[in-house]
Amino acid sequence: MSTVIVVIVVIVVLAALVGGGLAIAARRRSEKLQEEFGPEYDRAVEHADSKGEAEKELAERRKRHKQLDLKPVDPQTRERFRGDWKRIQGEFVDDPGGAVEKADSLVTTIMRERGYPVDDFDQRANDISVEHPRVVENYREARRVRDAQRDGSADTEDLRGAVTSYRSLVEALLDDGGDDHGDHGDRRDRASDDEAGRHRDTGRRENGHGADDRADHDQARDDDRSRR
Numbered sequence: 001m002s003t004v005i006v007v008i009v010v011i012v013v014l015a016a017l018v019g020g021g022l023a024i025a026a027r028r029r030s031e032k033l034q035e036e037f038g039p040e041y042d043r044a045v046e047h048a049d050s051k052g053e054a055e056k057e058l059a060e061r062r063k064r065h066k067q068l069d070l071k072p073v074d075p076q077t078r079e080r081f082r083g084d085w086k087r088i089q090g091e092f093v094d095d096p097g098g099a100v101e102k103a104d105s106l107v108t109t110i111m112r113e114r115g116y117p118v119d120d121f122d123q124r125a126n127d128i129s130v131e132h133p134r135v136v137e138n139y140r141e142a143r144r145v146r147d148a149q150r151d152g153s154a155d156t157e158d159l160r161g162a163v164t165s166y167r168s169l170v171e172a173l174l175d176d177g178g179d180d181h182g183d184h185g186d187r188r189d190r191a192s193d194d195e196a197g198r199h200r201d202t203g204r205r206e207n208g209h210g211a212d213d214r215a216d217h218d219q220a221r222d223d224d225r226s227r228r
Contacts, residue, residue: 033058040133065130070115078174081110085170089163096159097149103166104146107139110173128169135172138165 033055034041041058048054073081084106092099112118116127121143129136145162148154154162 030055036062037129037133040129040136043137061126061130065127068115068117068127072176073110073113073174077113081106081113081170081174085167089167092160092163096156096163097154100142100146100149100159100162100166103163103170104143107166107169107173110170114173114176131176132169132172135168138168142166142169 030051037044037058041054044054044058045051048057085103088099088102088106091102108118108124111124111128116124118124125136125140128139142162142165145154145158145165149159149162
């Protein structure tokens with residue numbers, strides 16, 4: 001085998017090794033972003049021209065988020081915000097549209113208190129998505145309903161759903177310790193979803209047991225009447 005052939009073979013082998021390494025690195029990067037951003041990853045891919053472009057945009061979100069000077073809400077201010085939220089919920093029955101407007105304003109105020117830039121909604125949503133990639137979709141939907149109610153195309157159920165969505169973000173922003181990022185926030189979001197699911201399941205089980213108890217009571221009463 002001539003020297004030239006040996007060199008060519010070596011180059012081909014090295015190129016294959018480099019290409020394989022790059023492919024593995026790209027796959028691991030994709031898997032990490034998918035795990036970190038969850039449904040937000042799918043949304044980014046759907047709205048981008050390519051998967052690579054979407055992943056670059058998500059990586060830039062993460063980099064920008066690390067540069068933000070975020071801080072937790074102090075206990076006194078947190079309680080004040082919780083009180084504001086309770087008042088908003090109480091006003092929903094008499095003024096659903098006003099409650100949604102105030103909920104949107106409260107979210108912006110809390111974000112500003114935390115240190116988030118709040119001038120642009122899309123940027124706010126992108127910044128929130130790094131810590132709360134599940135809750136952020138609720139935020140987008142709530143804002144869509146808020147805009148719809150301004151032009152008169154949102155009904156009461158839409159507004160009710162928007163208030164619920166705003167509540168999930170208010171809770172996430174107030175519960176943040178300020179030091180947890182990325183998949184930590186995602187785990188908190190999943191924990192909230194799981195807790196809500198447990199409450200629903202518990203309610204269904206309790207309702208089921210209640211129905212069974214009533215049925216047993218009715219049967220016992222009928223048996224007693226028959227004996228008489």
